[in-house]
Amino acid sequence: MILTVTLNTALDITYRVRSLRPHTSHRVTDVVERPGGKGVNVARVLAALGHEVTVTGFTGGATGRLVQEQLTAVPGLVDALVPVTGPTRRTVAVVDELTGDTTQLNEPGPTVTSAEWSAFQEAYEDLVAAAEAVALCGSLPPGVPVGAYAGLVRAAKAAGVPVLLDTGGEPLRRGVAARPDILKPNADELAELTGSHEPLRATQDARRRGARAVVASLGAEGLLAATPEGRWRATPPARVHGNPTGAGDSVVAGLLSGLADRLPWPDRLTRATALSAATVRAPVAGEFDRPLYEELLNRVTVTGEATAA
């Protein structure tokens, strides 16, 4: 079982309107709802690839119940969310049909009490004991200490379970010092962590800060990996047009899927790159265009070299 942690789960709502004009009234022509939050997106992609996945994090209120109902309907996915008093947040993406652009409104999420945070940590330790890999994904809700991911990384390592961290800002800075097995920053997160806008240098620097392996996601330019086994760059054959939301989450899913299948790093990077591009083509995060994914598996270019043994 692969465990994904989403401390700030969400119900992602997508509204289509003809044209968004501030300070007017709009009739929404289409409503789509999906369970969301980065780790939930990762879990949905992993489940679609045939892995057994357990989702943990927090759930609260009516929105939380709705997220749980939708999660348990996904084959291969187990809901192990921990209850909190505050309501799970909604995110609303308003898609303008005329321009194709999206306006995003994100609720802040519940404030987690220290008792709730303690209850989560206990549940997490039990879940980690049964996991083959763990992904820690996304922002922290109000009330969760900024060093939260550092503690969760250490608990996974103590249990001997590989742990991937995908977050930003101070939680990333604290988390990397706890020596996660894989760090998956995007270009902005990497630059903020290291102070360098030069990805090759920055991935090296992130390793020096504690991560065993760093895989930076550089959007349409693919992935840049610095690992103890070698350094590689994985590139999709062409830019895919669509909705980039969730592309980074699919990189995480591809890396964990390859780890669980004991693939060498170049094959993990190929899988992650193909999944990410196929997610851009899908309408929502946590989903991917399967025919495109399978086609891209043969067309991703990986260059680089293994470290001398």
Added chain:
Amino acid sequence: MILTVTLNTALDITYRVRSLRPHTSHRVTDVVERPGGKGVNVARVLAALGHEVTVTGFTGGATGRLVQEQLTAVPGLVDALVPVTGPTRRTVAVVDELTGDTTQLNEPGPTVTSAEWSAFQEAYEDLVAAAEAVALCGSLPPGVPVGAYAGLVRAAKAAGVPVLLDTGGEPLRRGVAARPDILKPNADELAELTGSHEPLRATQDARRRGARAVVASLGAEGLLAATPEGRWRATPPARVHGNPTGAGDSVVAGLLSGLADRLPWPDRLTRATALSAATVRAPVAGEFDRPLYEELLNRVTVTGEATAA
């Protein structure tokens, strides 16, 4: 018991953002949720005035359950919503903190099947038999026949229960022909119904089309009433600044409250005008500023004359 009918119930969500800019991402700083739909607003105001109120209409899905939970928490209010398969709609009002302006996003609501509409009509007839007055409020959800209100008006009249209609467009045109006791159009609805933008003439014309009494709500200019007992104009002492959403619903609540208390028309109009202005001062529809309401009761001006007996 006063019965209010809201065929298109809603969960009204209000988001505050610092400044709404299309095609960017926003952190919502404050989230407020209220059960909504025009008849629900009317019911909440009536309950706050001390009346026993029953709410009917449709409820579906997780949003419907949330609406029902919140309704049953209101003292004096009974939930008699009829279940449908489709989900109750949400409305999202995005308040821009810089300008104070609101951008509205309204989901379409569930599609009601003919079996669901029949079940509602049966439940309605039972409820009407126990009611002292009925209010039919707001738009029709998809699937409900455009002549729906005409049938509901006729059923109330057959039961000998006074019925007020507050809607627009074709449902209003059909409904007025069924001879409701009170019609409560706003200036736009009245002009659309009668073709006249001259309110005095238009209220008379709406009576000729079938309404026993017509009370037009003219925003800050107050109310214009044409009834078998006489014609009046009710005017608040000064313009109240605030959020006009729900002001019309509070007019309906004031008229029904006065009817239930057997007040003469001028006193009903005073109550409705004061409630409406006090609702503009409240942050959300279905609520009112009680000290302002009580102060305005003594300061509303009613002019006009009773019909010679």
